Amino acid sequence: MLAMILKEFRQVGRDRRTLAMLIVMPIVLLLVFGYAASFDVEEIPTVVIGDRADAVAERLPEVFDVERIDPAGERAEAEEALITGEAHVAFLIDDGAGIALIDGSELFMARAAVQVVTAVENQIPGLSHEVLFNPDLDTSAVLVPGLAGLIIVFVGTLVTSMSVVREREAGTLEQLAVMPFRPSDVFIGKISPYFLIASFDILVVLVIGTLVFDVPFNGTLLPLVLGAVLFLFVALGAGVLISSVSENQAQAIQLAIMTALPQIMLSGIIFPLSSMAAGVRWIGYLLPLTYFNIVAKGTMLRGASFSDLLMPLGLLALLGAVIFGLAVVRFARQLRPVRREARV
Amino acid sequence: MSWGLSSVRVVFGDTVALDGVSLDVGPGETAVVVGGDGAGKTTLSRTLAGLEEVAEGNVRRPDRTGYQPESSGVWNDLTVMENLEFVAGAYQVEAARASGRIDQLLEVTDLGPASDRLGRHLSGGMRQKLGVAMALLSDPELLVLDEPSTGLDPLSRVELWSFIGLAAREGRAVVVTTAYVDEAARAEKVLVLDDGYVLASGSVDHVLSALPGVVYESDHPVGARSWRRGPTWRVWSPDASLPSGVTATVTDLADVVTVAALARETGG
Numbered sequence: 001m002l003a004m005i006l007k008e009f010r011q012v013g014r015d016r017r018t019l020a021m022l023i024v025m026p027i028v029l030l031l032v033f034g035y036a037a038s039f040d041v042e043e044i045p046t047v048v049i050g051d052r053a054d055a056v057a058e059r060l061p062e063v064f065d066v067e068r069i070d071p072a073g074e075r076a077e078a079e080e081a082l083i084t085g086e087a088h089v090a091f092l093i094d095d096g097a098g099i100a101l102i103d104g105s106e107l108f109m110a111r112a113a114v115q116v117v118t119a120v121e122n123q124i125p126g127l128s129h130e131v132l133f134n135p136d137l138d139t140s141a142v143l144v145p146g147l148a149g150l151i152i153v154f155v156g157t158l159v160t161s162m163s164v165v166r167e168r169e170a171g172t173l174e175q176l177a178v179m180p181f182r183p184s185d186v187f188i189g190k191i192s193p194y195f196l197i198a199s200f201d202i203l204v205v206l207v208i209g210t211l212v213f214d215v216p217f218n219g220t221l222l223p224l225v226l227g228a229v230l231f232l233f234v235a236l237g238a239g240v241l242i243s244s245v246s247e248n249q250a251q252a253i254q255l256a257i258m259t260a261l262p263q264i265m266l267s268g269i270i271f272p273l274s275s276m277a278a279g280v281r282w283i284g285y286l287l288p289l290t291y292f293n294i295v296a297k298g299t300m301l302r303g304a305s306f307s308d309l310l311m312p313l314g315l316l317a318l319l320g321a322v323i324f325g326l327a328v329v330r331f332a333r334q335l336r337p338v339r340r341e342a343r344v
Numbered sequence: 345m346s347w348g349l350s351s352v353r354v355v356f357g358d359t360v361a362l363d364g365v366s367l368d369v370g371p372g373e374t375a376v377v378v379g380g381d382g383a384g385k386t387t388l389s390r391t392l393a394g395l396e397e398v399a400e401g402n403v404r405r406p407d408r409t410g411y412q413p414e415s416s417g418v419w420n421d422l423t424v425m426e427n428l429e430f431v432a433g434a435y436q437v438e439a440a441r442a443s444g445r446i447d448q449l450l451e452v453t454d455l456g457p458a459s460d461r462l463g464r465h466l467s468g469g470m471r472q473k474l475g476v477a478m479a480l481l482s483d484p485e486l487l488v489l490d491e492p493s494t495g496l497d498p499l500s501r502v503e504l505w506s507f508i509g510l511a512a513r514e515g516r517a518v519v520v521t522t523a524y525v526d527e528a529a530r531a532e533k534v535l536v537l538d539d540g541y542v543l544a545s546g547s548v549d550h551v552l553s554a555l556p557g558v559v560y561e562s563d564h565p566v567g568a569r570s571w572r573r574g575p576t577w578r579v580w581s582p583d584a585s586l587p588s589g590v591t592a593t594v595t596d597l598a599d600v601v602t603v604a605a606l607a608r609e610t611g612g
Contacts, residue, residue: 171415175478178393178411179434 021254032265035277036284041112043274047081049073050093058093059124063116064089075101082132084308085298089113097126104134105301107142108272133218133301141216144209145296146269148202149231149289153263155198156235157242158256160191164243164331165252176335183332191236198235202228204302218303223313226306227295230316234288237324244330263289288319345406346370347392347486347517352401354387354540361387362540364401369517369533371485372409374508376528377521378601379537385521388537389490392519410484414491416475420464421578424455424474426465428481435482436579443483449477453507469500473507480511487511487518494523505530525598543604548597555600555608558592559584568610571602580606 001236012019043065048057053071060066062129067087070077078090078101088110100117104110110131119130134141167173167190176186209215238259246252264270266280273281284290291312298304298312306313346368354362362384369375379385390396391403393411411417419427428449432442443556450456453473458466466474470554472492479487489508493501505527512518520531528534534551536543544551561575562570578593581601586592 123499125500170420172417172419174390174393174395174413175411175417176434178409179431180436181434 001138010236011282017251018254021258025258028262032262034279035280036266036271038271038275039108041109041272041275044089044109044113045087045274046089046091047078047087048091048093049078049081050091050098052093052098053091054334056093056098056124060091061116061120063112064091079132080204083298083304085294085302085304089117098128100127100129102129102131103302104131104137105142105297106272107134107137107139109274110134110137133216133303138214140209140213142211142297143269144205144215145300146267146289146293147209148205148228148296149267149269149292150264151201151205151226152198152231152235152292153260153289155194155201156173156232157239157260158253160194160236160239160250161242161246161256162192162249163194164240165246165249168243168334169248173334181335183335184328186335187240187328187331191240194236195232198232199228215300219299221299223295223304223306223309224299227292227299227309227313227316229318230313231292233320233324234316237320237327239278240327240331241323242286244327263287265289267293269293271333288316288323291316291319345485346373347404347406348375348519349388349391349403350401352391352403352445353399354384354391354396355399360540361396362391365535365537365540365542366401367519367533367535367545369486369519371515371517372512373533374518374520374531375533375535376531377519377535377537378523378525378528378597379521380523382539383537383541385523385537386490387540389413389488389519389521392486392488406485408482408486410479410482410487411438412472412475412479412489412492414494416471416492417478418463418471418474419465421459421462423462424450424466425459427474427478431478431481434512437481437483443479445483450478450549453477453512454503467500469496469503472496472500473503476504476507476511480516485516489518489520491521491523493527501527512583525601526595533602534597536604538605538608541608543608544600552595552597555603557603558584558586559595559599559603560586560590562590569606571606573598578602582607 042063046064046066047068048066049070050073051071053221055070057066057069075092078092081087081090082101082103088106090101091099092099102110102113114129114131121127130138202230204211210217241299242252242255242259246255266276266284267287268284269289273284276284294312295309348367348369350366352362352365353360365388367375377385377388387396391398392405393409394405399431401533422430428446432446437445450459455470455474455477458470463471476489476492478490485497493504496504508518529548532547534548535545547552559578560580562579565577566579568575578599
């Protein structure tokens with residue numbers, strides 16, 4: 001038995017990458033859960049609009065983080081602030097009466113806002129509230145758009161990385177290298193099926209989400225399709241990048257999980273970004289799923305237009321260009337290692 | 345026009361994988377590269393196929409080079425026919441010509457009845473024959489096969505070599521690496537590799553005649569220059585001196601390879 005135990009210790013010790021993951025992962029999980037896993041809402045981005053906006057803003061509880069006061073604005077401005085994501089609560093004050101418009105697409109923030117506003121309604125006569133975009137505060141309505149993003153991460157990153165590594169393990173990648181393909185031909189050919197499968201999966205999730213779970217679709221298709229395509233490029237690029245540093249499929253799976261986990265935890269799909277500690281929140285803003293989630297929820301629930309989502313779409317495009325570009329360069333290097341030989 | 349390597353040196357970090365290796369193979373010729381594990385056979389194949397960067401020397405290879413990697417290069421989740429069709433498509437072989445060529449290759453490899461079988465369900469010999477057929481599909485001028493016979497049973501090896509011989513008779517330059525010394529006798533040229541260095545090279549006759557000294561048989565080992573061969577021992581005498589009453593043995597390629605390795609090892 002001692003021989004068996006020694007053998008296992010030796011084998012585990014040799015697999016440095018797995019060992020590192022076994023040791024680092026619990027620490028990462030502890031930090032992520034400790035700092036990010038919070039449903040407590042401590043501040044809610046707020047705008048106050050209407051003729052007595054200044055006075056009302058001063059009397060609001062601290063949880064409402066007033067970003068802007070606009071005494072000249074009307075309901076359209078208030079709703080626009082919620083649609084663009086500038087604020088999650090808009091107080092609209094008009095001639096003695098007031099209404100708090102609450103963004104229902106941010107579930108935990110909306111629930112906290114409803115609770116606080118209901119308490120404030122007793123102190124400010126004539127104040128009422130209205131939850132927009134997701135009036136019943138359905139959990140499924142908020143999770144389905146994010147789920148589409150998780151599918152892209154799974155198919156794009158995990159499955160693609162395994163597929164490329166499998167090709168290398170089987171020795172067929174070098175077959176492709178000697179064939180008269182350009183590296184881009186092989187790259188595009190390799191990711192095309194996963195692009196189509198992921199697109200089909202997203203379509204199925206959104207159709208079932210809309211028809212079966214009554215998830216609203218208040219916007220237009222264009223920003224969502226563009227966001228999904230950009231995010232797919234990021235995920236597929238990440239998959240190919242992972243494959244280029246993995247020796248076998250097991251390593252590719254480990255690395256894919258290590259990149260997927262922070263995205264699931266820190267992208268705002270489960271825990272609100274604003275509830276995370278500042279030290280962890282910035283990681284969320286580096287993750288592409290964060291921006292896809294903003295685009296998906298913005299389009300489906302808030303009815304955000306293309307121009308409302310320019311910022312997250314632009315950041316997705318930037319991340320896509322960097323990650324996809326790196327993947328293409330590394331893949332091409334693997335396929336064309338020869339530079340100095342004389343070829344007749 | 346002949347193809348091959350001239351004084352090629354390939355280095356991986358601190359390891360010299362090939363050092364000063366030259367090989368020249370013309371149309372219709374077969375060159376066999378013989379060597380043990382780690383001799384540099386796969387590096388030589390990959391270098392000829394354009395997959396390794398050379399630190400020194402140069403590689404002469406045509407645009408149409410057929411290459412079969414050590415793993416056979418067959419896609420496991422494609423059928424025999426799909427593997428061949430994919431390669432034909434990759435080389436943009438015109439449809440009618442590709443169809444005729446595939447039929448011809450299926451016939452000579454006896455893979456016709458298995459054309460719908462997945463790559464993963466083929467026997468070792470069938471996989472290797474399919475690998476060679478795939479490498480031949482583009483009608484290459486140079487065919488490079490990396491250890492195609494490793495792990496095959498004797499009958500499959502004979503069939504495979506018959507197929508390789510056919511490729512050479514069609515006018516192609518063929519380079520085959522192998523760990524089996526007896527396979528070198530099937531080639532016009534032999535290159536014996538050991539630890540990245542050339543131990544011997546040239547035609548089979550030239551390599552046989554270039555053996556320094558003589559070899560004789562003994563019923564017991566005689567120092568560091570003897571090795572077991574069947575029921576008896578072979579002894580290499582570099583200065584051609586023989587014990588009294590003993591005659592020199594007729595040597596074959598296996599003896600030459602062993603002597604070359606001993607000569608390098610002992611500096612003699």
